[in-house]
Amino acid sequence: MGELKERELIFVFTGPDGSGRKSVADSVGTTLGLTKVLSYATRKPRPGEVNGQDYHFITPELYGQLDDEGGFIENVTINHIRYGLRDKDIERSFQHNGCIYLILDPEGAEILKRTYGDHVIRIFIYADRNTVEQRQRDEGQLEDVIAARLSHYEADIAYQSQCEHAFENYDLAHTVFDITNTLEGYLERNLVERD
Numbered sequence: 001m002g003e004l005k006e007r008e009l010i011f012v013f014t015g016p017d018g019s020g021r022k023s024v025a026d027s028v029g030t031t032l033g034l035t036k037v038l039s040y041a042t043r044k045p046r047p048g049e050v051n052g053q054d055y056h057f058i059t060p061e062l063y064g065q066l067d068d069e070g071g072f073i074e075n076v077t078i079n080h081i082r083y084g085l086r087d088k089d090i091e092r093s094f095q096h097n098g099c100i101y102l103i104l105d106p107e108g109a110e111i112l113k114r115t116y117g118d119h120v121i122r123i124f125i126y127a128d129r130n131t132v133e134q135r136q137r138d139e140g141q142l143e144d145v146i147a148a149r150l151s152h153y154e155a156d157i158a159y160q161s162q163c164e165h166a167f168e169n170y171d172l173a174h175t176v177f178d179i180t181n182t183l184e185g186y187l188e189r190n191l192v193e194r195d
Ligand SMILES: Nc1ncnc2c1ncn2[C@@H]1O[C@H](COP(=O)(O)OP(=O)(O)OP(=O)(O)O)[C@@H](O)[C@H]1O
Pocket: 016, 017, 018, 019, 020, 021, 022, 023, 024, 135, 136, 139, 169, 170, 171, 172, 173
């Protein structure tokens, strides 16, 4: 664990809930042909979410079993839901692509950074509190869930200063364009160094 080849990069999209991390990350990932590494989650899929595409949705029992086997590189419980990332998935993804991306809360982003150091590029996505609240309401999330998620908005926002890059997300196409350009810089540097 923690041993990556020189040119292997992990782009971690992080920021407050509702800021648009998934929308932005998936669009940038598709444009740049990056491989997505999925987390495991014990919650049920939301409308529109697909097992194996958004998360590996598993039961709390199976999650506990995998955890006992020590397979998670990082592991969080948020509002009674367990989320985690398996190092074997990260290693396997690198066999397909030298650059991967994933979407984590700031706590998970910090653990990845500590584990993989300079191989990790953290991209912080943000919008103001009212906007993220409204987006979650528009998605039909329950009021108590929204309140629980907003309770750590300020703490999440504070993580921006630690990240390698930060982008506001109001106009999705604009945000994706800016981030794609920034990440292309990393990919081109990799190509030049290989020549
Ligand atoms: N720039 C934007 N303008 C308007 N709506 C947006 C924008 N970006 C994302 N959204 C919408 O906001 C909602 C939350 O986006 P997304 O799921 O990508 O964010 P997230 O940060 O992963 O949050 P969550 O954990 O709540 O899913 C979605 O309904 C998405 O379509």
